[in-house]
Every structure is written in structure tokens, then in C-alpha cells.
Amino acid sequence: MKIDRRLLKNFDWVTLALIVLLSVTGIMTIYSATRPPLPGGEMPSFYIKQLYWLFVSVFALIAIVSFDYVWLKRFSYGFYAIGLFLLLAVLFLGRTGMGAQRWLNFGIFSFQPSEIFKLLYVIAISCYLSEMHGRVGLFSLLKAFFLLAFAPVVLVIKQPDLGTAVILLLVFLSLMAAKGLQKKLIALILLIGLVSIPFLGNIFWEGLKDYQKNRLVAFLEPQVDPAGIGYHINQSKVAIGSGSFIGKGYLKGTQGPFRFLPEKHTDFIFAVFAEEWGFTGSMFLLFLYLSLILRGIDTARKAKDEFGGLLASGVSFMFTIYFFINIGMTLGIMPVVGVPLPFMSYGGTSLLANFVAAGVLINVRMRRFELFY
Amino acid sequence: MLIAGYVITALFLILAxxxxxxxxxxxxxxxxxxxxxxxxxxxVAAPRGIIYDRNGVPLVKNTPYYSVALNPQVLDRVDIPALAGLLKMDRDVIAEKIREQAKRSMYEPVRLKEGLSFGEIALIEARRSDFPGLSIDVDVSRDYLYGSVGAHLIGYLGKPNEFQSRSPDFKDVPTDAFIGQWGIEKLYDKHLRGTPGERIxxxxxxxxxxxxxxxxxxxxxxDLRLAMDIRVQKEAEDAFGEKTGAAVALKPDTGEVLAFVSKPSFDPNLFARGIEYDQWKELNENRRLPLLDRALQSQYPPGSTFKIVTAIAALEEGAVDTGTKVACNGGISYGRWHFGCWRKTGHGILSLHRALVESCDVYFYETGKRLGIDKIAFYARELGLGKGSGLELVRERRGLIPDTKWKEEKRKQPWYLGETFNAAIGQGYVAVTPFQMAELMSVVANGGYVYRPSLLMLSKKPEPVEKLKIKEETLATIRSALFGVVNENGGTGWSAKSSRVSICGKTGTAQVVGLRRESKYLSEMQRDHAWFVAFAPYETPEIALSVMVEHGGHGGVAAAPIAKRAIEAYMKSAGPATGAAPAAAGGRAEEGAVGPGEVKANENRQTTP
Known part of the structure; x- marks a missing residue:
């Protein structure tokens, strides 16, 4: 394939640099989090695996930016169907880990279909909305919900993966908002929301698994804490807080390697980072993520068509939601829902999916002027 | 899109x-x-000081005491049923222990089971990987090498009770460490304990x-070096056999406690290995009261041994002299009361010397009548009766020396002459502890010097607390009579006569019930208490002692042989006069020898009246 030189000139190096920087920081933090507590201990290979996945992901990103994203529109529903099929497959064939069935095993490697699906989901909704005219009314909102969001949300809840289900819903709603809602609908949503809160709570509670209930109780009332989840949040806060202003220094953190912190290289990786790099490092990290996301929003604004705009907003919203829930959880201001931190948490599927998603952002940005040529 | 940017920035701001x-x-x-x-x-608990006897023989050994504990960080993940199987404990007990510890501290390990055997340790170690967070702790406990011998003196270790764990005296002591709970172990706990170390x-x-x-x-x-001589202690306890009672041996020229017997005894190792509730209950409720320290905590009528006091009072007051003769025809009458002599046929005419040798009651009735109770009581108190030993070993009884004032105050009644008769032969209200009687013998033996009793061996001869104002010739008369009790024909203490050493003593048979019948017709609990108080050798006394056998019958039969065996054991063990440690044990003993400061502390403690 011939690559247009103008495209290369417009390539979004900033986004690529940001995500590679975040991923490398992630790998360094994984190394620190999983290092043996005593010198001479055996070093687990998590960071090496994550490095391999980083290379795979960069190639995947290059592959994605090679085609005009408009091309995605043609296959969006097909991809969506495949994604849905994978979610269904994971329910029957999946491997159980940490109390939930999230993994599909392919012999040499296993992956989490829900991580792949979230991008296909954004593409499908963006495609659907871009073909709609005018602002979103009540009827079109419900129609879109049952067509695109209902099935995956139910399947993900069944795994059960409440965190991802909530994220899928939030991504759906934020994309609707990006398309533009009718004023009447906004009022209605607010009204329904206010009225149903007391009832929703109960229905929601009944449908939860025990460990999910525990997490919520632990979040709301850490003193009660039936299963010691509050211990995890507490240790995470201790790790972050003990980092103070400048941190304990790289490879000087103790909460992770000494096993006080659970899920130290996956969901709680930020706590390990914040312990070693302190407030300054954490603010820098926040700045990197904010830059990535605001650049995505900017891309959405500048996109050459509505599909591209929705695509870029959807991906940016998705990053935002993941980031906020994950960091909020480690800081003790959100319940523990088991959501990875994009680009930094250990996990190949997640890294690959996030790179592909970032690839979509770059793709939209570099082809923003195409109409004028 | 601008709105979205603001919302996102706001979210980041919340996180920041x-x-x-x-x-x-x-x-x-x-x-x-x-x-x-x-x-x-x-x-880290410090190795506890070793307790040696006066000859440098170690009486205790430090032993490790193992227990298994669970780290609190794993409490939410612990498999209690499996753990219960491993430790052979009840699930509920484990759950309860975890709950209790959680109330106290979230960071201290939970002790699940203590006093593990080697088999149990091996089993736990083998399965350690299946139970993360399980650890084996080691404390220092004691092995009491002589078991129940001298248990009331040496005491035992135990876990601190709630009151003690809050006390500032034990703030340095590691939680769960053993501390002295009785006897020397408790009295000198501060010295024996050492300073715990710290590991970060x-x-x-x-x-x-x-x-x-x-x-x-x-x-x-x-280390501590006791005044006690384990060979004397052991010989005395062996001589007691299954009998109940007490014996105390003192060194008359220093006040050192050479033997301290209370029978029946108990095994202090039970306590040091973490006594089970059942075992403790058994000891505590045993009808023979093994936990009672009979040398200090029991008081008995002294019986005829008290005639020594009456005789001293009479000689000092001039109520009688060595030539005074009294006729005994088996008893005297006073009003409508008859006061019999133990020998119903009477002793005939006898002097003070023979009256002591044959323990004639009538002679002392007469003497008592001449003296009056208040004079008898005065000398009894001078000689150390009716007051505490100052040892602080246990809450001791002080005995009772009655007089007219006491009778009026406590009983609201006048004193009757008949009661003087009873008191003069150590019956009636008079009550003493075995320890007091040993102190009395020490004063008689050393010529009237009162020393503070010392449980620790003294490095030099101490100054006496006081010199009693009793004439030396009075005491010499008494000593000569006490020699006669054992060595003359017709002496009641003949069974204490030794071919190796000249033993002097006095028998006593204290009535338990008011009946005067031959002992063999009475049930055990009604039988008389048997006393024998003694010193030896006659010329230069080196040991003074008292032996009391509860319900033992006649003192000369039941108690005197025990005294003889203890004295012979001491004379063989100590050699003449010095009581120095044998060379073989010397090196080790020096290390544990108590410095003068130590002794002083002990003396200060005993200045309370």
C-alpha cells in the first residue's frame, strides 16, 4: 500500500508519544510492583510479557492508521456482531479468574473479549449515530439502546463484570450526548433519574453477587467491611499517601512488593506509582492522561465528518471513564470495581485494545483535512 | 465538545x-x-537467671516454650476448619480467639495454641506452606529440675494475669512472656527477668x-543463689513421705533458710508449661491443699514445744530456778477442773531439766501459775512468736500469743487461770507457724541473737537485728535440757538421737480435739499434730529447725525422725561451720552469687514490723 506523504506529515506524533510514554511508565511500574521483596529473589516475568505486548500493540496501531477510518464504517456492524459472539462465547467457554468469567483461552495465550469489544462497540454506536439526523429524542435513544447496548451490557453483567457493564452504559450515554440530545429528553432523563433513585438502589442490590455487595459496603462503610475489601482500599490509600510530595523513589516502594497491596500490577498499579513518585509524579501522570484525552476531544472537534467526530469522542470518553474509575478506586473515592488503568495496568488484551483505540484517534486526526484535497 | 472538555478537566481536578x-x-x-x-x-525475652542452691546446684533450667500464632493480615483468608484439623482444636475456639484478638489489636499475631510438643511442631512445620501467616513463636519457660521438691519456696512461672499486664512493673516484658508467679520466682522476678531485647x-x-x-x-x-540446701530440702521431703505438714531449717548464725518444706507439694512444671484449667482446678480443690504454704500460711497450737518459751520466761523472771522441784502425780486440780499430765501415772518429783526432758505438763502448769499469762506472752513475743517473718513470700499467718488484754478486747471476757495452764503447755489459744518455731530454735541455739531470715545465701555474716536481753545461762540451761530430751534416758525425743551428731530438740503433741485419748483410736483428722523443734550440734549449733506433721500423732514418733534425717543430711552436706560450696560447683556458683547490694535490698524489705 502506498502511504500518502501528506498523511505522514499530519501523523499525530503527540498522541503516539503520550501512549508510548504511559506504557513504558506502566512497564517500569509493573517491574517495581512485582519485584521480589529481597535482593536475589526470583523476578516474575510480567514486565517482559507486557513489553512484548507493547511491540505487538504498536504494530497494531500502525496497521490501524494505514487505512482511512471511513473504511471502518462499512464493517462496523459486522465487527460488532463478532464482538458480541465473543462475549457470548466467554460465558460458555471462558476461564474463570477472580470470581468472574472473563477470559477466552487460545492455548498459548488467553484474552478478555470485553476489552476488545468496547472498541467495536464505540465504532458501531458512532456509525449508527452518524447516520441519524438531528438531535436524539426519547424514541431514538431507546431504539439505539436496545439495538446496540442492551445485549452486551447483559452479557457482561452475566460474566459478571459490573465495572465494564457500567462503563459500556456510560460510553453509550456520553456518545448520545455528543450527538446532541433534545431538550425534552434531557429534562426527562433528569426527572426519571431523580424519581427512580430510591427504587433503583434496591433492584440493583438484589441483583449483585456477594463479592460485589461486599465491595459496595466496604466503599460506603469501611468499618463494617464483611470481607476485608476495605483493607485493600486502605492499603491503597496508605501506598499513595505515603508517597508524600516527592515519593519514596523508584524501586523504593514497599506496599506492592511486600504484598500489602492487592492486584498491585493490574488494577492498583497507580498506587504503586504514586508511592514511588509522590504528588509530583502523580500530577505529571494526570497531566499526561489529560493531554491524551483533551487531544482526543480536540480531534473530535476537528474531524472531517460526523462519524470521525463521534469515534474520537467515544474513544476519549472511554479513556476518561476508565481512568476516572480506576484512579478514583485507588484513591478511595470510587467503589472497587476491578477496572484496569489504560496503558499502565498489566494485561495484554487491554494494552492492545487501548493502542488500537488510540490508533483510531490518530487515524481520525491525520485524515482531518482530507476533504479539502 | 467544549463542554465535554470542561467536564473531563473537572473530573481530573477532583482526582488532583x-x-x-x-x-x-x-x-x-x-x-x-x-x-x-x-x-x-x-x-525478645531475656534468658532468665538461674536459681542455684547454696552449694551451687542448679535448681531450674530454662526451656523453650513453643506456641503457634496466626498473622492478622491473613485473617480474612484463613481456612478455619483446616486449621482446626491441623492443630487438633475446636473450630469455635479458634474463631473465638481470633475475634478476641481483633478487639485488642489488628496488628499483633493471634496465639492459637501454646505449649506445643515437638510432634506438633514437626506437623505444623511440614504443612506450613498450606497455611500462610502461621508462625511458631518461642518463649522462655522453666524446667524445675527437682519437680515438687521445694516448690513452695522456688515457686513457678506463669502468664501475666490481666492486672499484671497493665501494671507498669511489667511494661518491658514481652506480651505472652512468662513471669514469676510464686515463691522466689515472683519475689525476685525483676532480678531474674533480665532486660528483653528488641528485633526490628x-x-x-x-x-x-x-x-x-x-x-x-x-x-x-x-542468677540467684538460695540459702537453701537442696540435699537437706530433699532429705526432709523424702522423710515426710506421704505425710502432711511443714518443716523449716535455719542457719542460726546468719538467719539463712536452709530448708523450706510444705507437704503435700505440687509440680511447678505444670504451671511453667501453661497449666490447663482442669489441672489447676484439681490442685486448687484438692482436699489436702497442696497449694497452701504450710510453713507460713498455716498456724497450729505448738503443744509441748512451747514449754521452751515458758521455761525461758520462768528462769528470766525467777519464777523457778534450776533447783526448783515440782511433784507430778498425773495432774492437778483447779477449782472443779482437772488438768492432767500426758503421763497419767505421773512423773514424780522433778526439776526443770527433767521436766523438759520428760515434757511433764504438771511442772509447767505450776510454772505458768507462778508467771501469769502476761509474762509468758511477753517472752513468747520477744522470742519472735505472734509476728510475721518479713519474707513476703506469701500472705502469711502471724499466729496468736494470747494475754489478758487480748482476751478482754477480742473476747470481752476476763482471763482465767485455767487458760494460763493451757497456754503454758502450748494449748488453748496459742497458735504458731512452723517458720516461727524454727526462728525460736535459732535464737535458743545462737544465744539470743535475732537475725532476719534470708532466702538468699549471704556472702558474709550479717549483723543481728537485735540481741535479746535473755541471760546466756538461761539459754544454756534450756539447751542442756533440749540435749537431754534427745539423749537422756526417758527423753521424749529419743527417736531423733543420732550417732553422727549431737541433736537437741523438743517434742510437741498438739491437741486437735479436746479428747485425751490414745491417737490410734481417733480418725486421722482428729489425731494430734506432731511437732519436733531442734538444733544441732549441741556445742556449736549450725542448724535450727522445726518439723510439724499434721495429724501425725506423737511428736517424738512422727516428727523427730524427719528432723534427724534433715540434720544429718545437712551435717554431711555442709561440713563444719562454714557451709562453703563444694569446689566442683564453685565456678558456676560464683557467677550466680548475689552481691551485697542484693542482700541489702532484701534486708530493707524486711524492716516492716
């Missing part, structure tokens, strides 16, 4: 504010918690020790 709060505002606090997570300060270690979340950061070695406790 929270980060500021945790890392800047509460940073120091969290850093402390994180250090507390990682660092654990472990108190880095641990992981499962409480596994990762590395040692700093260490302060424990300082070994001071």
Missing part, C-alpha cells in the same frame, strides 16, 4: 484534589502507617520475616 489531600495533607500520617506495615518490633524486622503482608534491620540483644537475668 484527592491526591493533594492524601499525599500532601495526610502524607506523613500515611508514611507512618506504611512503615508500621513493613516494620515489626519484636521483643521487615515483614511482608503475610508477616513473614524478610530481613533483620536492627537488633538489641537481651540482657540475661541475674
Amino acid at each position: 484534589i484527592r491526591l493533594w489531600q492524601l499525599q500532601i495533607l495526610q502524607g506523613n500520617e500515611y508514611r507512618k502507617i506504611s512503615e508500621g506495615n513493613r516494620l515489626r518490633i519484636i521483643k 524486622i521487615e515483614v511482608d503482608a503475610l508477616g513473614r520475616e524478610l530481613r533483620l534491620l536492627s537488633e538489641k540483644s537481651p540482657v540475661r537475668g541475674e
Whole structure:
């Protein structure tokens, strides 16, 4: 394939640099989090695996930016169907880990279909909305919900993966908002929301698994804490807080390697980072993520068509939601829902999916002027 | 899209504010918690000082005491049924222990089972990997090498009770460490305990020790050298056999306690291995009261041994002299009361010397009548009766020396002459402890010097507390009579006569019930208490002692042989006069020898009246 030189000139190096920087920081933090507590201990290979996945992901990103994203529109529903099929497959064939069935095993490697699906989901909704005219009314909102969001949300809840289900819903709603809602609908949503809160709570509670209930109780009332989840949040806060202003220094953190912190290289990786790099490092990290996301929003604004705009907003919203829930959880201001931190948490599927998603952002940005040529 | 940008920035701002709060505002606090997570300060019990007898023979040995504990960080993940199987404990008991500990502290390990056997330790070690967070702790406990011998004196170790764990005296003591709970172990706990060491270690979340950061070695406790001679102690206890009673032996020229017997005894090792409730209950409720320290905590009528006091009072007051003769025809009548002599056929005409030798009651009725109760009581108190030993070993009884004032105050009644008759032969209200009688014999033997009793061996001869104003010739008369009790024809203490050493003594048979019948017709609990008080050798006394056998019958039969065996054991063990340690044990004993400061502390303690 011939690559247009103008495209290369417009390539979004900033986004690529940001995500590679975040991923490398992630790998360094994984190394620190999983290092043996005593010198001479055996070093687990998590960071090496994550490095391999980083290379795979960069190639995947290059592959994605090679085609005009408009091309995605043609296959969006097909991809969506495949994604849905994978979610269904994971329910029957999946491997159980940490109390939930999230993994599909392919012999040499296993992956989490829900991580792949979230991008296909954004593409499908963006495609659907871009073909709609005018602002979103009540009827079109419900129609879109049952067509695109209902099935995956139910399947993900069944795994059960409440965190991802909530994220899928939030991504759906934020994309609707990006398309533009009718004023009447906004009022209605607010009204329904206010009225149903007391009832929703109960229905929601009944449908939860025990460990999910525990997490919520632990979040709301850490003193009660039936299963010691509050211990995890507490240790995470201790790790972050003990980092103070400048941190304990790289490879000087103790909460992770000494096993006080659970899920130290996956969901709680930020706590390990914040312990070693302190407030300054954490603010820098926040700045990197904010830059990535605001650049995505900017891309959405500048996109050459509505599909591209929705695509870029959807991906940016998705990053935002993941980031906020994950960091909020480690800081003790959100319940523990088991959501990875994009680009930094250990996990190949997640890294690959996030790179592909970032690839979509770059793709939209570099082809923003195409109409004028 | 602009709105979206603002919303997103606002969300980031929330996170930044929270980060500021945790890392800047509460940073120091969290850093402390994180250090507390990682660092654990472990108190290391110091090896306890060894207790030696006066000849340098070790009486105790330190032994490890193993227990298994669970780290609190794993409590939410612990498989209690499996653990119950491993430790052979009830699930509910384990759950209860975890709950209780959780109330006290979230960071201290939970002791699940104590006093593990080697078999149990091996089993736990083998399955350690299946139970993360399980650790085996070692404390220092005691092996009492002579078991029940001298248990009331040496005492035992036990876990601190609730009151003690809160007391500032024990603030340095590691939790769960053993402390002295009775006897020497308790009295000198501060010296024996030493200073615990400290280990600061880095641990992981499962409480596994990762590395040692700093260490302060424990300082070994001071050794103690007791005044007690284990050979005398053991011989006396063996001589008691299954009998109930007490015996105390003192060194008359120093006040050192050579033997301290209370029978039946108990095995202090039971306590040092973490006594089970059932065993404790058994000891505590045993009808023969093994936990009672009969040498200090029991008081008995002294019977005829009290005639020594009456005789001293009479000689000092001039009520009688060595030539005074009294006729005994088996008893005297006073009003409508008859006071019999133990020998119903009477002793005939006898002097003070023979009256003591044959223990004639009538002679002392007459003497008592001439003296009056208040004079008898005065000398009894001078000689150390009716007051505490000052040892602080246990809550002791003080005995009772009655007089007219006492009778009026306590009984609201006048004193009757008949009661003087009873008191003169050590019956009626008079009550003494075996320890007091040994002190009395010490004063008689050493010529009237009162020494503070000392449980520890003294490095030099102490100054006497006082010299009684009793004429030396009075005491010489008494000593000569006491020699006669054992060595003359017709002496009641003949069974204490020894071919190796000239033993002097006095028998006593104290009535338990008001009946005067031959002992063999009475049930055991009604039988008389048997006393024998003694010193030896006659010329230069080196040991003074008292032996009391509860319900033993006649003193000359039941108690005198025990005294004889103890005296012979001491004369064989100590050699003449010095009581120096045998050369073989010398080196070890020197190390444990108690310095003068130590002795002083002991003396100060005893200045309370």
C-alpha cells in the first residue's frame, strides 16, 4: 500500500508519544510492583510479557492508521456482531479468574473479549449515530439502546463484570450526548433519574453477587467491611499517601512488593506509582492522561465528518471513564470495581485494545483535512 | 465538545484534589502507617537467671516454650476448619480467639495454641506452606529440675494475669512472656527477668520475616543463689513421705533458710508449661491443699514445744530456778477442773531439766501459775512468736500469743487461770507457724541473737537485728535440757538421737480435739499434730529447725525422725561451720552469687514490723 506523504506529515506524533510514554511508565511500574521483596529473589516475568505486548500493540496501531477510518464504517456492524459472539462465547467457554468469567483461552495465550469489544462497540454506536439526523429524542435513544447496548451490557453483567457493564452504559450515554440530545429528553432523563433513585438502589442490590455487595459496603462503610475489601482500599490509600510530595523513589516502594497491596500490577498499579513518585509524579501522570484525552476531544472537534467526530469522542470518553474509575478506586473515592488503568495496568488484551483505540484517534486526526484535497 | 472538555478537566481536578489531600495533607500520617506495615518490633525475652542452691546446684533450667500464632493480615483468608484439623482444636475456639484478638489489636499475631510438643511442631512445620501467616513463636519457660521438691519456696512461672499486664512493673516484658508467679520466682522476678531485647524486622503482608534491620540483644537475668540446701530440702521431703505438714531449717548464725518444706507439694512444671484449667482446678480443690504454704500460711497450737518459751520466761523472771522441784502425780486440780499430765501415772518429783526432758505438763502448769499469762506472752513475743517473718513470700499467718488484754478486747471476757495452764503447755489459744518455731530454735541455739531470715545465701555474716536481753545461762540451761530430751534416758525425743551428731530438740503433741485419748483410736483428722523443734550440734549449733506433721500423732514418733534425717543430711552436706560450696560447683556458683547490694535490698524489705 502506498502511504500518502501528506498523511505522514499530519501523523499525530503527540498522541503516539503520550501512549508510548504511559506504557513504558506502566512497564517500569509493573517491574517495581512485582519485584521480589529481597535482593536475589526470583523476578516474575510480567514486565517482559507486557513489553512484548507493547511491540505487538504498536504494530497494531500502525496497521490501524494505514487505512482511512471511513473504511471502518462499512464493517462496523459486522465487527460488532463478532464482538458480541465473543462475549457470548466467554460465558460458555471462558476461564474463570477472580470470581468472574472473563477470559477466552487460545492455548498459548488467553484474552478478555470485553476489552476488545468496547472498541467495536464505540465504532458501531458512532456509525449508527452518524447516520441519524438531528438531535436524539426519547424514541431514538431507546431504539439505539436496545439495538446496540442492551445485549452486551447483559452479557457482561452475566460474566459478571459490573465495572465494564457500567462503563459500556456510560460510553453509550456520553456518545448520545455528543450527538446532541433534545431538550425534552434531557429534562426527562433528569426527572426519571431523580424519581427512580430510591427504587433503583434496591433492584440493583438484589441483583449483585456477594463479592460485589461486599465491595459496595466496604466503599460506603469501611468499618463494617464483611470481607476485608476495605483493607485493600486502605492499603491503597496508605501506598499513595505515603508517597508524600516527592515519593519514596523508584524501586523504593514497599506496599506492592511486600504484598500489602492487592492486584498491585493490574488494577492498583497507580498506587504503586504514586508511592514511588509522590504528588509530583502523580500530577505529571494526570497531566499526561489529560493531554491524551483533551487531544482526543480536540480531534473530535476537528474531524472531517460526523462519524470521525463521534469515534474520537467515544474513544476519549472511554479513556476518561476508565481512568476516572480506576484512579478514583485507588484513591478511595470510587467503589472497587476491578477496572484496569489504560496503558499502565498489566494485561495484554487491554494494552492492545487501548493502542488500537488510540490508533483510531490518530487515524481520525491525520485524515482531518482530507476533504479539502 | 467544549463542554465535554470542561467536564473531563473537572473530573481530573477532583482526582488532583484527592491526591493533594492524601499525599500532601495526610502524607506523613500515611508514611507512618506504611512503615508500621513493613516494620515489626519484636521483643525478645531475656534468658532468665538461674536459681542455684547454696552449694551451687542448679535448681531450674530454662526451656523453650513453643506456641503457634496466626498473622492478622491473613485473617480474612484463613481456612478455619483446616486449621482446626491441623492443630487438633475446636473450630469455635479458634474463631473465638481470633475475634478476641481483633478487639485488642489488628496488628499483633493471634496465639492459637501454646505449649506445643515437638510432634506438633514437626506437623505444623511440614504443612506450613498450606497455611500462610502461621508462625511458631518461642518463649522462655522453666524446667524445675527437682519437680515438687521445694516448690513452695522456688515457686513457678506463669502468664501475666490481666492486672499484671497493665501494671507498669511489667511494661518491658514481652506480651505472652512468662513471669514469676510464686515463691522466689515472683519475689525476685525483676532480678531474674533480665532486660528483653528488641528485633526490628521487615515483614511482608503475610508477616513473614524478610530481613533483620536492627537488633538489641537481651540482657540475661541475674542468677540467684538460695540459702537453701537442696540435699537437706530433699532429705526432709523424702522423710515426710506421704505425710502432711511443714518443716523449716535455719542457719542460726546468719538467719539463712536452709530448708523450706510444705507437704503435700505440687509440680511447678505444670504451671511453667501453661497449666490447663482442669489441672489447676484439681490442685486448687484438692482436699489436702497442696497449694497452701504450710510453713507460713498455716498456724497450729505448738503443744509441748512451747514449754521452751515458758521455761525461758520462768528462769528470766525467777519464777523457778534450776533447783526448783515440782511433784507430778498425773495432774492437778483447779477449782472443779482437772488438768492432767500426758503421763497419767505421773512423773514424780522433778526439776526443770527433767521436766523438759520428760515434757511433764504438771511442772509447767505450776510454772505458768507462778508467771501469769502476761509474762509468758511477753517472752513468747520477744522470742519472735505472734509476728510475721518479713519474707513476703506469701500472705502469711502471724499466729496468736494470747494475754489478758487480748482476751478482754477480742473476747470481752476476763482471763482465767485455767487458760494460763493451757497456754503454758502450748494449748488453748496459742497458735504458731512452723517458720516461727524454727526462728525460736535459732535464737535458743545462737544465744539470743535475732537475725532476719534470708532466702538468699549471704556472702558474709550479717549483723543481728537485735540481741535479746535473755541471760546466756538461761539459754544454756534450756539447751542442756533440749540435749537431754534427745539423749537422756526417758527423753521424749529419743527417736531423733543420732550417732553422727549431737541433736537437741523438743517434742510437741498438739491437741486437735479436746479428747485425751490414745491417737490410734481417733480418725486421722482428729489425731494430734506432731511437732519436733531442734538444733544441732549441741556445742556449736549450725542448724535450727522445726518439723510439724499434721495429724501425725506423737511428736517424738512422727516428727523427730524427719528432723534427724534433715540434720544429718545437712551435717554431711555442709561440713563444719562454714557451709562453703563444694569446689566442683564453685565456678558456676560464683557467677550466680548475689552481691551485697542484693542482700541489702532484701534486708530493707524486711524492716516492716
